[in-house]
Amino acid sequence: MKSFKLALYCCLLLxxxxxxxxxxxxxxxxxxxxxRYSMSANGVVLDKxxxxxxxxCALGQTWNKTTCTGSGQSYHWQDAQQSAENAxxxxxxxxxxxxxxxxxxxxxxxxxxxxINLTAFxxxxxxxxxxxxxxPGYTGYAWIVSFDNGYxxxxxxxxxxxxxxRLVRGAANRDFLRxxxxxxxxx
Numbered sequence: 001m002k003s004f005k006l007a008l009y010c011c012l013l014l015x016x017x018x019x020x021x022x023x024x025x026x027x028x029x030x031x032x033x034x035x036r037y038s039m040s041a042n043g044v045v046l047d048k049x050x051x052x053x054x055x056x057c058a059l060g061q062t063w064n065k066t067t068c069t070g071s072g073q074s075y076h077w078q079d080a081q082q083s084a085e086n087a088x089x090x091x092x093x094x095x096x097x098x099x100x101x102x103x104x105x106x107x108x109x110x111x112x113x114x115x116i117n118l119t120a121f122x123x124x125x126x127x128x129x130x131x132x133x134x135x136p137g138y139t140g141y142a143w144i145v146s147f148d149n150g151y152x153x154x155x156x157x158x159x160x161x162x163x164x165x166r167l168v169r170g171a172a173n174r175d176f177l178r179x180x181x182x183x184x185x186x187x
Contacts, residue, residue, distance in 0.1 A: 022118055028110035030117075037120040041065055042090040045120045050105050051173045052098075055089055056121055058129070059165040068123040074162040077142050077155070080130045084167050095167040100133040100143040100152055101177050102168055107150040115150035127164040130155065 024030075038046040043063030045056050057063050059080075060073030075083060080097055087095040107115050114126040126148035135141035135154040144155035144163050155161045 022111050022114060024108075024111040026110075030108060030110045032106060032108040032117045032120070034117065034119045037117065039120060040090075044090050044092075047106065047120075049173065049176050050102070051170055052102060052105075053169045054106065054121070055095065055167045058124070058127070059083060059087075059167065061123065066122075068121075072125060072127055072164040075130065075165050076162055077130055080163075080165045081132065083165060087167055089167070092169060094169050096169065097130060097132040097165065098168040100131040100145065102172050103129060103131045103143075103145045103166070104150075104152060105172070105177060107145070107147070109150055112149065114147040116147050121166075125164070128153070128155070129164045129166050 036047060036049050038048060039056070040046070043056050043065075044053050046053050057068035058072030059075070061068040061070045063069075084095050084097045087093070089095060106117070106121070108117050109115065114124050116124045118124060124147065126146075128144045128146045128148075131143040131145060131152075133143040135143055138154060141154040141156055141161075143152050144161075145152050155163055
């Protein structure tokens with residue numbers, strides 16, 4: 001009986017699809033389509049709508065000239081900010097933690113799990129990511145953005161809050177953020 005169970009278990013593992021695929025709705029107009037981005041082989045991507053340059057990989061992943069490999073690391077908020085200040089990538093050293101509006105601007109609302117353009121940000125997961133924006137009215141909390149559903153939440157940046165990090169550089173096109181309801185008065 002033990003060998004039968006073991007054989008059954010092995011068969012299930014061999015035939016199981018252990019990966020999760022992004023689900024996109026073709027009936028919803030993509031708000032972060034491929035044409036919005038200018039991808040570079042050095043692991044950065046320019047968002048032509050916002051003017052921001054993003055690391056294509058989350059911190060902890062490795063860029064291998066075609067995709068992101070490995071898994072993103074989780075950081076406490078203060079460690080995320082320190083990692084951004086110390087980051088040197090693609091010969092650039094002015095990386096920073098994005099604010100909530102900037103992070104929400106790369107959400108792809110026509111897709112789920114993850115809600116991000118996988119051409120621009122290959123091998124991205126459905127993780128929650130820190131922003132640099134403190135959560136108003138709550139000491140010890142900052143905004144996080146979830147890439148499983150695209151929503152923003154408060155995250156405790158004490159010992160219990162540990163989330164992924166995606167870095168950005170440059171100044172955002174405020175008109176784009178305002179027109180697309182990413183400015184504070186709309187959130």
